[in-house]
Amino acid sequence: MRNARHPERNEIEVLSVMGALSDPIRVGLVRVLADGRERGWGELRAPVAKSTLSHHLRVLRDAGVTRTRQEGTRCFVELRRDDLDARFPGLLAAVLTAADAAGIGADVGLAP
């Protein structure tokens, strides 16, 4: 959003990323974004209130996991895969594989 603080690639901290990826909703969001496509905020579906979804997206953004871009009145979210892979090689892939196998965050998805 407006005061969005996206950490630079070399400012991304592993503890923050681990913390961000220890919640099922947030892992679900990452899974949805894992195809590399940018998604509109309103496209995202999660079993939580709007304010809670905003909170989770903020945690991901602050940790450096996602990037949020504002365009007019709406936002687009994207996974910072390149930055994460460069900084923590193998981490994202490991989490995605495990989450996929366990079905974690399966209740997070996209609008029909």
Added chain:
Amino acid sequence: MRNARHPERNEIEVLSVMGALSDPIRVGLVRVLADGRERGWGELRAPVAKSTLSHHLRVLRDAGVTRTRQEGTRCFVELRRDDLDARFPGLLAAVLTAADAAGIGADVGLAP
């Protein structure tokens, strides 16, 4: 830990592991154990009270990150590297590399 519950390899959950590895003290403990050697409880040094250290070791154990063995009145702790690598390939290595580079948990060590 007489009632120590060590999850089986296939019971280890990625969210629990991520949560366990999102605290600097616990990451420091994992770094100390990363050489694969089993360590005595009393050998471990961390800037927290004994009860707090016990708590952190329990979190790691419950998550399946470490294994605790009791021998008489003392305990020995060990990293479950094989199980973690088998279940979440690349995860532990990624975290250890990042933690090492950032000096996370550097205040955790071994008795002289």
Added chain:
DNA sequence: TTCGTCGTTCTACGAACATCGAACATCGAC
């Protein structure tokens, strides 16, 4: 301008967490 949409922020609350000191249980040594 007025209205409605979009997403954030504020406020609040219960749950979970990190922390400590004290009390406890267990075991080996004397």
Added chain:
DNA sequence: GTCGATGTTCGATGTTCGTAGAACGACGAA
């Protein structure tokens, strides 16, 4: 049996987290 060492557990405390609803600010459309 008694003592000391070793970890765990309990109780308390302050903090952080996940959650929701309400209010807000920014923008586009009518």
